[in-house]
Amino acid sequence: MVEIEADAVLDAFGVLCPVPIIMTAKKIKELEVGQVLEVLSTDPGIREDMPAWCRQTGHQYLGLVEGEGEYRVYVRKR
Amino acid sequence: MRSVYFDHAAGTPVHPRVVEAMLPYLREVFGNPSSTHSFGQAAHQAVDRARGQVAELIGASSEEIYFTASGSESNNFALKGMALAAQQLGRGKHLIVSQIEHHSVLHSAQFLERQGYEVTYLPVDRYGLVDPDDVAAAMRDDTFLVSIMHANNEIGTIEPMAEIGRITRQRDVVFHSDAVQTVGVVPVDVEELGVDLLSLAGNMFYGPKGVAALYIRSGVRIMPFIDGGIQERGRRAGTENVPGIVGLGVAAELARQEIDERRRRIVPLRDRLIQGLLGSIERIYLNGHPTERLPGNAHFSLEYVEGEAVIVALDMQGVAAASGSACTSLALKSSHVLEAIGLSQELAQGSLLFTLGKDNTEEEVDYVLEVLPPIVARLRQISPLYSK
Numbered sequence: 001m002v003e004i005e006a007d008a009v010l011d012a013f014g015v016l017c018p019v020p021i022i023m024t025a026k027k028i029k030e031l032e033v034g035q036v037l038e039v040l041s042t043d044p045g046i047r048e049d050m051p052a053w054c055r056q057t058g059h060q061y062l063g064l065v066e067g068e069g070e071y072r073v074y075v076r077k078r
Numbered sequence: 079m080r081s082v083y084f085d086h087a088a089g090t091p092v093h094p095r096v097v098e099a100m101l102p103y104l105r106e107v108f109g110n111p112s113s114t115h116s117f118g119q120a121a122h123q124a125v126d127r128a129r130g131q132v133a134e135l136i137g138a139s140s141e142e143i144y145f146t147a148s149g150s151e152s153n154n155f156a157l158k159g160m161a162l163a164a165q166q167l168g169r170g171k172h173l174i175v176s177q178i179e180h181h182s183v184l185h186s187a188q189f190l191e192r193q194g195y196e197v198t199y200l201p202v203d204r205y206g207l208v209d210p211d212d213v214a215a216a217m218r219d220d221t222f223l224v225s226i227m228h229a230n231n232e233i234g235t236i237e238p239m240a241e242i243g244r245i246t247r248q249r250d251v252v253f254h255s256d257a258v259q260t261v262g263v264v265p266v267d268v269e270e271l272g273v274d275l276l277s278l279a280g281n282m283f284y285g286p287k288g289v290a291a292l293y294i295r296s297g298v299r300i301m302p303f304i305d306g307g308i309q310e311r312g313r314r315a316g317t318e319n320v321p322g323i324v325g326l327g328v329a330a331e332l333a334r335q336e337i338d339e340r341r342r343r344i345v346p347l348r349d350r351l352i353q354g355l356l357g358s359i360e361r362i363y364l365n366g367h368p369t370e371r372l373p374g375n376a377h378f379s380l381e382y383v384e385g386e387a388v389i390v391a392l393d394m395q396g397v398a399a400a401s402g403s404a405c406t407s408l409a410l411k412s413s414h415v416l417e418a419i420g421l422s423q424e425l426a427q428g429s430l431l432f433t434l435g436k437d438n439t440e441e442e443v444d445y446v447l448e449v450l451p452p453i454v455a456r457l458r459q460i461s462p463l464y465s466k
Contacts, residue, residue: 014163014301015312022308042166069167070299 004062004074006038007031013070017045021053024075028059031077036062039073046071080396082442086282086374087231087259087433088400092325093284099328100286103321111318112309121320128327132291135330136257136276137267144292144310145323146303149258150182152277152292153225155303155314156254157186160223160275161195162301170220174198176208176237177418178230180256184414187225200226205367206235206419214245221251228257228266228276232402232415232431233366234375236260243272252298258282258290259372262333264341274298280322284436285329289322340436344373347443348434352376354447359454365419365429374434379416379425382464383457388430391453397446400431 010027012020020041028037039050047064050073054061062074083091103124109117111125129140146152157173164170175187177199187197198216202208208226217224224246229236239255246253254275260266261276262283268276275298279290294300294313306315333340352364361381380388385401392399402413416426432446458464 011297011299012312013299014159014166016305019308019312023312026308 004036004038004065006074007035008037010037010039012039012041012043014042017043017049020046021049024050024053025057028075028077033077035077037075037077039075041071041073042069044071046073050075080442080445082397082438082445084432084434084438084442084446085398085400086435087372087431089281089287090284090435091437092281092286093329093332095332096285096325096328100321100325103324107320111320112307121318124320124324125318128323128330131327131330131334132278135266135334136261136278136293137269138293139296141311142293142296144294144314145318145326146290146292146314147288147319149180149256149277149279149282149290151303152258152279152290153180153182153256154186155292156275156277156300157183157190157223157225159300159303159313160252160254161190161193163299164222166301167299170218170222172196172198172218172221173223173225174200174213174216174221175225176200176202176227178202178206178233178415179225179227180231180258183225183227183256202235202418204419205370206230206233206365206415207367207370208237208242210238210241210245213242214249217245217249217251221249223252223254225254225256228255228260228271229264229372230366230415231259232413232429233377233419234259234372234433235367236264236370236372239271239273246274247272262330262337263372263374265337268293268295275300280326280329283329283333286322286325289319289326291326336436341373343436344434344438347438347440348374348376348432350440351432351434351443351446354443355450358447358451362454363425365416365421372433374438376432376434378430379421380428380430380454381425382461383428383454385427385429387457388428388450388453391457392446392450395449395453397449400433401429402431 051061059078060076065072109121111122129143133140133143252274255273256277258279261278274295276293281287302313304315363379365377412426
């Protein structure tokens with residue numbers, strides 16, 4: 001399993017897409033360029049939505065770790 | 079005729095400064111906090127400010143406060159949200175509550191039982207205290223939540239939270255407390271209590287009705303209670319009750335400043351009422367704990383009278399009191415709390431609850447001490463069971 005050091009965590013546990021993406025867009029404004037945001041999600045939709053959002057916005061999609069019942073998605077601010 | 083309000087556990091008056099603070103948000107500042115234009119942002123800032131005020135009152139940080147519409151909603155959110163999260167994470171199906179919880183906790187627990195969860199209902203002693211050892215003994219490997227109220231809404235007993243918090247912390251189980259009766263009334267600090275979730279409501283400390291909050295410690299996995307938009311970080315969707323939230327915030331700020339002074343004023347009045355009634359009426363008993371009780375709470379049982387009959391007679395003399403909680407009073411059911419502390423059905427029927435607030439006076443206490451003994455005497459005269 002990949003271990004990525006995050007600078008901030010966004011808890012979107014149980015929240016359905018696209019709300020986690022909207023929350024990510026808001027939260028990432030608080031980060032410095034180069035910092036990493038970890039998004040906690042339970043919605044399988046995040047697997048496609050987050051890479052797609054990163055492609056559109058230019059942020060770097062670092063990957064996704066699947067735990068029991070939850071996903072941790074990592075995005076680097078660009 | 080005099081008008082004496084001794085039913086603050088059912089709801090307090092709204093502080094004039096709270097009303098003042100709310101008015102602009104019922105008039106000119108009407109924007110939706112989710113809107114990006116300036117109308118929306120003004121409302122958004124007001125909600126943020128209130129979030130900080132509520133957080134400060136309980137020693138939390140702003141992002142741990144989630145606004146709801148009532149203490150009951152906060153309790154439902156805590157129990158059902160944790161149950162669904164436990165299911166999502168495959169983390170067990172057992173929860174622990176006390177037998178004297180508010181109905182919003184008990185009925186949520188019963189709902190979860192029907193969904194396949196298992197619930198332990200912990201007994202209390204004759205004062206209404208939960209034994210922390212019982213909490214430890216009830217813990218199972220699949221326990222995901224312990225929910226024990228901070229203080230009981232009927233008999234006023236304050237539970238040994240910190241001790242229970244140490245046990246849940248040790249076992250790594252989430253600890254929720256229904257603190258609706260204590261927040262804004264006695265000092266509440268989420269770190270000192272050792273809680274992970276905590277319910278509070280504005281109308282218990284001179285805020286408006288219809289606005290409350292759930293504290294959720296950062297990192298606790300909980301399912302949203304209302305699905306929809308981004309409000310309350312996705313956990314409780316729906317357009318915010320901006321005027322109510324502003325009012326709750328100001329009420330929290332005032333409570334934080336005045337809490338000690340209010341307590342200092344209320345406790346002697348409560349004790350005067352307790353001593354006065356115990357000294358002037360026969361066969362009357364104080365329920366709840368002698369010292370570990372809410373500042374304004376005086377709960378009695380009377381032999382040979384119906385509590386409801388006393389309430390009606392007091393009301394005719396201008397005194398507002400209660401027989402049991404606001405919720406059970408209308409249901410004409412004897413209280414599950416009084417049953418749990420071992421009161422006979424008869425004593426439970428003869429229950430009488432006075433809850434004092436910051437604006438009550440010694441004259442008002444003396445007025446009740448003057449009018450109540452003759453009421454009880456008159457009601458006992460027509461009781462077929464009473465003989466002196």
